[in-house]
Amino acid sequence: MAESAKGHTDTQYLGLLVLELIALIAGLVIHSFIIGVNVTDWWKGRSVTPVDHIVTSLGISRMCAQCAGVPFIFKVALFPNSLGSLSSLILGYNHDFFIHVNIWLTSLLSVVFCLKISNHHTRLFLYLRGMIAHRTVYFIVAAVHFSALNNLIPLVLKNNLKIRICKTTTNYTAAAPMYAVHLGAAFPFLFYYISSVLLFTSLYHHITKMKMSSNLSINLETYYSVMKLVSFTFIYNTMYIICSCVAVIYYFFYCVSLYWLLIVLGFLPALHSSYLIYRTTKLRSQMSKGLQNIINHLFKRKSTEI
DSSP states (O other): OHHHHHHHHHHHHHHHHHHHHHHHHHHHHHHHHHHHHHHHHHHTTOOOOHHHHHHHHHHHHHHHHHHHHHHHHHHHHHOGGGTTSHHHHHHHHHHHHHHHHHHHHHHHHHHHHHHHHOOOOOHHHHHHHHHHHHOHHHHHHHHHHHHHHHHHHHHHTHHHHHHHHTTTOSOGGGHHHHHIIIIITHHHHHHHHHHHHHHHHHHHHHHHHHHHSSOTTOOOHHHHHHHHHHHHHHHHHHHHHHHHHHHHHHHHHHOOOOHHHHHHHHHHHHHHHHHHHHHOHHHHHHHHHHHHHHHHHHHHHHHHHO
């Protein structure tokens, strides 16, 4: 009976690891495409916008997060007793670091969109628009530093956290993710939701005014496209928060890892990056050209063989 249960568990783990590998391959392809298109434009001397800088950095952070997450999930799934080992802690902190870079950059992208598209004309708003537009690279570097600091604080406070948690659990590894998710990610998510609400309301009011005007030649498709992107990103971030909190809280109270939720967290960034490609004209155009070249090459090769 015990051997049967163990075999069933091993089969489940194997299936989850296969899904994680699929998520890794899909993510690497999607993120590499985004990075390659923007880096190529920069290399050829074409104009690169602040949004391009953030999207490229976002692709790099998501790729690194997936590359760091796969060995961590493999290790804790195949060797659950090694969760508190030094190697597991290093893998886990590397994964957490890139996840927090991803969260900060997603929030920064939302703030830049809000400042660029919203039609607010207050002095503070105009000042922030000019400052962030000309210092995007500095904000990206700051996001990396904040993420590193967020990961270092649990290590510095390790002894204190260990004393406080001994009353409920003897596993310290549950304390660091609990801190990181609920406190470290609170600030970027707060910035994200504020900027998203401001952008969405601004677009909604602008579209309403344009519909009420007598000018029927105005094309509202661009505004609707931006609203769809904002809505999709809003849903993505909300799902990401829910999955992260459920996984960490469940482990904190029951000491059981929900690996399928970690795999969902690996799929979500790739899904969001795919939508960014679909909604960004430059990326969508390059993707169409690439797919067309692949199709032409396959048909040409097939006709040559015949």
